[in-house]
Amino acid sequence: MSGKAWKYGDNVDTDLLAPGAYMKGPVEELAKHCLEAIDLEFAPNVQPGDVIVAGRNFGIGSSREQAAEVLVLLGVKAVIAKSFGGIFYRNAFNLGLLALVADAEADIEAGHELDLDPASGTITNTTTGARIAAEPVPEHLRRIVAAGGLVPYLEQKLEKHS
Amino acid sequence: MSMTLAEKIIAQAAGQGSVRAGEIVTCAVDLAMIHDSGGPRRVKPVLERLGVKVWDAKKVVVISDHYVPAVDQQSAAILKLTRDWVKDQEIEGFYDQQGICHVVLPERGHLKPGMFVVGGDSHSPTGGAFGCYMFGVGATDMAGVLVTGETWIRVPETIRIDWSGTLPHGSSAKDMMLKLCATLGMDGGDYQAVEYTGSTIAGLSMTERMTMSNMAAELGAQAGLIAADGTTADYIRAAGADPDEGTAFAGDEDAAYRVVHKFDATALGPQVAAPDSPANSGPVEDADDTPVDQCYIGACTGAKLEDLHMAAEVLGGRKVASGTRLLLAPASTRVTAAAAADGTLAKLTEAGAILMPSGCGACAGYGAGVLAEGETCMASTARNFKGRMGARSSKVYLGSPYTVAATAVRGRVADPRPFLAENRP
Numbered sequence: 001m002s003g004k005a006w007k008y009g010d011n012v013d014t015d016l017l018a019p020g021a022y023m024k025g026p027v028e029e030l031a032k033h034c035l036e037a038i039d040l041e042f043a044p045n046v047q048p049g050d051v052i053v054a055g056r057n058f059g060i061g062s063s064r065e066q067a068a069e070v071l072v073l074l075g076v077k078a079v080i081a082k083s084f085g086g087i088f089y090r091n092a093f094n095l096g097l098l099a100l101v102a103d104a105e106a107d108i109e110a111g112h113e114l115d116l117d118p119a120s121g122t123i124t125n126t127t128t129g130a131r132i133a134a135e136p137v138p139e140h141l142r143r144i145v146a147a148g149g150l151v152p153y154l155e156q157k158l159e160k161h162s
Numbered sequence: 163m164s165m166t167l168a169e170k171i172i173a174q175a176a177g178q179g180s181v182r183a184g185e186i187v188t189c190a191v192d193l194a195m196i197h198d199s200g201g202p203r204r205v206k207p208v209l210e211r212l213g214v215k216v217w218d219a220k221k222v223v224v225i226s227d228h229y230v231p232a233v234d235q236q237s238a239a240i241l242k243l244t245r246d247w248v249k250d251q252e253i254e255g256f257y258d259q260q261g262i263c264h265v266v267l268p269e270r271g272h273l274k275p276g277m278f279v280v281g282g283d284s285h286s287p288t289g290g291a292f293g294c295y296m297f298g299v300g301a302t303d304m305a306g307v308l309v310t311g312e313t314w315i316r317v318p319e320t321i322r323i324d325w326s327g328t329l330p331h332g333s334s335a336k337d338m339m340l341k342l343c344a345t346l347g348m349d350g351g352d353y354q355a356v357e358y359t360g361s362t363i364a365g366l367s368m369t370e371r372m373t374m375s376n377m378a379a380e381l382g383a384q385a386g387l388i389a390a391d392g393t394t395a396d397y398i399r400a401a402g403a404d405p406d407e408g409t410a411f412a413g414d415e416d417a418a419y420r421v422v423h424k425f426d427a428t429a430l431g432p433q434v435a436a437p438d439s440p441a442n443s444g445p446v447e448d449a450d451d452t453p454v455d456q457c458y459i460g461a462c463t464g465a466k467l468e469d470l471h472m473a474a475e476v477l478g479g480r481k482v483a484s485g486t487r488l489l490l491a492p493a494s495t496r497v498t499a500a501a502a503a504d505g506t507l508a509k510l511t512e513a514g515a516i517l518m519p520s521g522c523g524a525c526a527g528y529g530a531g532v533l534a535e536g537e538t539c540m541a542s543t544a545r546n547f548k549g550r551m552g553a554r555s556s557k558v559y560l561g562s563p564y565t566v567a568a569t570a571v572r573g574r575v576a577d578p579r580p581f582l583a584e585n586r587p
Contacts, residue, residue, distance in 0.1 A: 011348060011439060014284075015547040020527030023199060024229055024236045037549040057349040060382060061547060062526070063284040064200060065300030086353030086384055087284055091300035150302050151208050158212075 002126065003049035003077050006042060007110040008035075010055035012081075014088065017059070017067035031070040048075030051116070053108045055081065058099075059088025068095040072149075078116055080104050080123060080134065093141050096149035102134035118142055164414035166320040167387050168355040171295040171411060175278035183319040183354075183418065189278050193221050194307050196282040197263045199228035199528070202247035203240055204301035205308055216251050217311035223255035223272055224248050225263035228528050230521040261494020261520040264288035264376060264462040268368075269496055271401035275390035276409030280307050284379050285462050285544065291368065291375040292398070293390030293410055295355075298379070318354040318384055319420040320413070325362035327428035332579040334472060335366060335373035336464060336542065336562035340433035341425070343380050344443035351383025354420065357413060358388050362427040368397040369466040376463050377544050380440045389413065432577055434540075435560035438548040446565055449575045456539040457482075457570040458551075459510075459563055460491035460518070461525040464542025469493075469563040470501045473542075474509040476567035476581045482514035483573030489531045491518040513570075527551050533558075540569040 016037050022030040035042040052058075052071070058081035059067060068091045071079065078098035082105070092099040098118055108114065112127040121136035137145075147153035163180045165173065173181040175189035196205065201224055209215065216222050224244065232238035241258075248256045257266050264285050267273060275293030280286070282304045289296025299313070307313050325338065342350075356378045363371065371388050378386025388394075389412040395405035435443040459465055459473050470492060482488045490510055492498040498520060501507040511517055524531030525543040533539055533552030539559070541551070546558035561569070564578035571581065 013547045015526070015545070015550045019549060021532070021552070023528065024240060037554040057382065060348055061284060061545060063282060063286075063298040063300050065204070065302060068300075083349060085382060087298055087300060089353075090303055094300060094302035150306070151211060155211065 002113060002115040003051045004047065005051050005053045005108050005110055005112045005114055006046065007108065008038065008052065008054045011057050011060055012054050014059060014061035014064055014067040018064050018070055023064065023066065027066055027069055028073060030066055031073045034070045034074060043074060046074050046076060049077050050075065051077055051114050052079045053104055054079065055105055056083050058084050059092070060085035063087045065091040065095055068092045068097045072097050093144050094150040096145050096147070098137065098145050100134040100137065102132055104132045107132050164417045166355070166417040166419065167357055167389055167411055167413035168295060168318055168320050168385065169417070170413070171276055171278060172315065172317055174276060174409065175295070181317045183317050186314055186316050188312050188314050191221065191280050191307050191311055191313060192277040193223065193272060193279045194304065195223045195225065195263055195267055195279065195286070196304060197228055198226040198240055198244045200282040200301045200304070202244045205305045206243070206247050208302065208305035209308065212309060214309050216253070216308045219251055219253045221311070222253050222308065223267060224253055225257045225266050226259055227262045228522045230259040230529070231519055233530065259519070259521070261496065262462045262522055264372070265466060265493040265497070268292055268397070269401060269494055271398065271403030274398060274403060274405060274408030275394060276411055280304065280313055285376050287378040287383065287386040288372050288376040288462060290378065290385050290387040291371040292394055293388065293408070295385055295387070297384045320355045320357050320417070321351060321383070322357050322359055322419045322422040324360040324422055324424050325358065325427050326360045326424070327362055327426050328365060329362065329427045329430060332564055332582050333430050333432055334562045334564065335370040337430055337433040338427065339374060339377035339380065340435050340440060340443040340560065341430060343377070343435065343440040346381055346423070348380060348439060348441045349382040351378060351381035353382060353384050355385045355387055356381060356383040358386065363388060364391065367468055368393055369468040372466065373463055380544055432562060432565045432579070434565060434575060435546055437546055437557040437559065440545060440560060446561065446575065446577045449559060450577065452559065452575040453538065454486060454540045454559070454569055454574065455537040456533065457486060457488045457566050458524055458531060458539055458541040458543065459566055460489065460523055460541070461543040462493060463544040464563055465491055465493040465497065467497050467500050469542060470497065470506050470510065472563040473567040474506045475585070476564055476578050477513035477515070477571065478509040480513055480571050482570045486570060486573040488515045488570040489518055489524065490515040491523050492520050494520050524551055540566050540575060542566045
C-alpha cells in the first residue's frame with residue numbers, strides 16, 4: 001500500500017483529531033474538523049491512501065474512538081509514529097486503522113510518497129528511496145485492519161462458522 | 163511469588179495464581195462503566211449487529227454526564243437514546259445527570275478494593291484510588307466487554323511513585339500531579355501501571371487520592387493505583403457499601419518495579435500548567451500575572467467537595483475581579499448538596515461564582531462555558547490541549563482549586579498563598 005505523507009510533531013492529541021465541539025454530531029461532520037486547530041489544510045485535502053507521520057505519543061488524551069474513526073473516514077491508511085497513546089493504539093486497530101511504530105520523522109517530509117509493508121515492518125520512502133524499519137504488525141491485527149475493524153472482522157468469522 | 167498490586171488484582175481477575183508483567187491474559191470484568199458520549203450511542207449498534215444483549219446487567223453502570231443537560235436536539239437525542247437503551251437492557255445502575263462518572267461511581271458505592279473495572283473514558287484510572295485495577299477503553303473494546311464480560315490485557319509493569327512528607331497549606335494533589343506531569347512527561351507512564359505510595363499519599367483524603375489516580379491518564383499510564391487502607395474503607399462505608407466484600411491487596415515490598423521515583427511534598431508550592439499541555443507545568447510564579455477571561459472550577463479532577471472547600475477558603479469574603487467570570491460546576495449533585503449544607507456554596511456564589519449543572523461541560527468543550535477566539539481560562543480540570551475548551555485560539559491554564567480561586571479574585575494568574583496567609587487572624 002502506498003500514499004502521501006502528512007507530517008505532524010509530538011503529542012497529537014484526541015481533541016485535535018476529534019474536536020469536542022463536534023462530538024455530538026454525525027462522525028462524517030466531525031471528520032471535516034479533524035486537526036483543524038493545527039492544520040486547516042488537512043481535512044479538505046487529505047486523499048484516500050495518505051499516511052500521517054508523527055513523533056512521540058500520537059493519540060494521547062481521550063478514549064473517544066472517533067479520533068481513529070475520522071482518520072479512516074478521511075481515507076487515511078496508516079499513522080506512523082514513534083509511540084502511541086495506549087487507548088488510541090487499541091482503538092486504531094479496532095476501527096481498521098493501521099498504526100505503525102517507527103522512528104521515521106528524520107527520513108520523511110510532508111508530501112513524500114510512502115510504501116508500507118506492515119507484515120515485515122518496512123516503510124519505503126519512494127520519493128527519496130530511504131527504507132525505514134517499523135515494528136512488524138502481527139497477522140491477527142493485519143486481518144482486523146483488512147476487514148475494516150474488529151466488528152466487521154468478528155462478523156466475517158461468525159459467518160464463516162455458521 | 164512476590165507481585166505488585168497491579169499483578170495481584172489482574173491475577174485474581176484472570177483466575178490465575180500469579181501473573182507476570184508483559185504476559186497477555188484474559189480477565190473477567192467485575193464492573194463496566196459507560197457514559198452517554200462513548201456508551202450506548204456507540205455500543206448499541208455493535209450489540210445489534212451481533213444480535214446480543216449485555217452479558218450481565220448487574221455489572222454495568224451507565225452515567226449520563228457529557229451532554230447534560232441537553233442544549234439542543236442532538237444532545238437531547240443522545241440522552242434519550244441512553245435512557246431507552248438502559249431500560250431495554252434492564253440495567254439498574256443508571257445515573258441520569260447526577261454528576262461526572264468518575265465521581266458518581268465511587269460516591270454510590272460501586273467500587274471496592276481488588277475489583278477489575280473497565281471504563282469507557284480515559285479518566286477511568288480514577289478508580290485506582292480505591293485499590294481497583296480500573297482503566298479506560300474505546301467503545302469497540304467496551305462493546306467486547308459488554309458482550310463477553312471479559313477483556314484482554316498485557317500485564318503492565320509498575321512505575322512506583324513515592325511521595326514523602328506533608329503538603330504545605332495551599333498545595334494539593336493537583337499540584338503534585340502537575341509536578342509529576344512536568345517531571346515525567348505525558349508519556350512517562352508508558353501505558354504501564356503507576357502506583358502511588360509513601361507517607362504523603364497515606365495522609366491524603368479519598369477525594370485527593372482520586373485526583374492523583376485520575377491524572378495518571380495525563381502521565382500516559384493505563385492505571386493509577388493506591389493500595390486500600392482505613393481511609394478507603396471509611397469512604398466506602400460512608401457510600402453505603404461494604405469494603406470487606408473487596409480484596410484489599412497491597413504490593414509486595416520485593417515485587418519487581420520498573421522504577422521507583424521519589425518526590426518530596428514538604429516544599430511543593432502551587433503549580434500551574436501553561437497552554438497547551440499538562441506537562442508544560444511549573445511553579446505558579448512562572449505564569450504569575452497572566453490576565454484571564456474565565457476561571458472554571460469543574461470536572462472529575464477539580465470539583466469534588468474538598469476542591470470546593472479549597473476554593474471557598476480563598477474566595478470566602480472576597481469577590482471575583484470585574485472583567486473575569488468564575489464558572490462553578492460541582493462534580494456531582496451530591497457534591498452540590500453537601501456544599502450547600504455546609505455553607506461552602508454560599509461562600510462561592512456570594513463571591514460571584516456562577517453555579518452550573520454537574521457534568522463534563524466546559525472541560526472538554528462539550529457543554530456550556532466554552533471559550534471564544536483569543537480567550538484565556540484558568541481551570542481546575544485535567545487537560546489543557548489546544549482548543550479543548552472552545553475556540554482554536556483559546557488558551558487554558560491548569561491549577562489547583564486554590565490557585566483557580568486566587569486567579570478569579572485577581573483576574574490574573576495568582577499564587578493563593580498570600581490570600582490564605584491573610585485569612586489567618
